[in-house]
Amino acid sequence: MIVTIDGVAASGKSSVSGGVARALGVPFISSGLLYRAATLLGLEARLDLHSAPALLAHLHTHPLRLEPLAQGNRVWQEGRELTDELHSSRVDRGVSVVAVLPEVRAWVDAQLRALPSPFVAEGRDMGTNVFPHAGAKFYLTASPHIRAQRRAHERPEDVPAIEAALIHRDELDRVQSAPAADAVVIDTGPLTLNGVIQTILAQLPERLRSGQVPSA
Numbered sequence: 001m002i003v004t005i006d007g008v009a010a011s012g013k014s015s016v017s018g019g020v021a022r023a024l025g026v027p028f029i030s031s032g033l034l035y036r037a038a039t040l041l042g043l044e045a046r047l048d049l050h051s052a053p054a055l056l057a058h059l060h061t062h063p064l065r066l067e068p069l070a071q072g073n074r075v076w077q078e079g080r081e082l083t084d085e086l087h088s089s090r091v092d093r094g095v096s097v098v099a100v101l102p103e104v105r106a107w108v109d110a111q112l113r114a115l116p117s118p119f120v121a122e123g124r125d126m127g128t129n130v131f132p133h134a135g136a137k138f139y140l141t142a143s144p145h146i147r148a149q150r151r152a153h154e155r156p157e158d159v160p161a162i163e164a165a166l167i168h169r170d171e172l173d174r175v176q177s178a179p180a181a182d183a184v185v186i187d188t189g190p191l192t193l194n195g196v197i198q199t200i201l202a203q204l205p206e207r208l209r210s211g212q213v214p215s216a
């Protein structure tokens, strides 16, 4: 069984997915990390981030591996762990350029679909494109100001700068970031992190909540 949690940038997708996955006793998958890792490698190799052939050639010679652990995801490039470098402001700025490339999206989707279920998958198009047959789908939103206030604890920039960057990224990500028709949309603005997790758990089918998570 697959549960998808999509949403706009900094809406709480990875924190919420981690909490839901822990409650269900399954791993969670943070799909954005693969886009971020592709961006980091492109920046380090000084590639044109608009060039899918250049990026994909580099990714094939320097393969990435997503490790979906229950306590958080890690990304490896051969023996090097990239995880701590994936949330820098320079990756934030470049990743939307990389994420619109259809060839890169197909590369990410193939990696995700190869992972063994059950799991919770978070991103932008988990419920619409990658796992359209998921057993339960959620989509998280919050105003740019609230998201910027939350993110300010994790970035060196001030709230107005973060808010402006989030609005810009929302615009760039809009094409691939829309709720599935059968997703439950949750405004996380008035909710605590645990409040969002409990809202989702309460809406899951009973067989999932009781820990009887089937593998397909």
Ligand SMILES: Nc1ncnc2c1ncn2[C@@H]1O[C@H](COP(=O)(O)OP(=O)(O)OP(=O)(O)O)[C@@H](O)[C@H]1O
Residues within 6 Å of the ligand: 007, 008, 009, 010, 011, 012, 013, 014, 015, 016, 032, 150, 151, 153, 154, 188, 191, 192, 193, 194, 196
């Ligand atoms: N409901 C909430 N109340 C308060 N803080 C929250 C809530 N949800 C998430 N946060 C905080 O907001 C920040 C962003 O959350 P998180 O990284 O999970 O979002 P995300 O959607 O995965 O981000 P990104 O799109 O950049 O991957 C974190 O500091 C997290 O602890």
Ligand SMILES: Nc1ccn([C@H]2C[C@H](O)[C@@H](COP(=O)(O)O)O2)c(=O)n1
Residues within 6 Å of the ligand: 009, 010, 013, 031, 032, 033, 035, 036, 095, 096, 099, 100, 122, 123, 124, 125, 126, 169, 173, 176
């Ligand atoms: N399924 C996904 C996941 C992520 N992206 C894009 C959107 C963002 O620009 C970037 C990083 O994602 P985040 O870590 O902020 O969730 O990757 C996407 O297009 N599709």
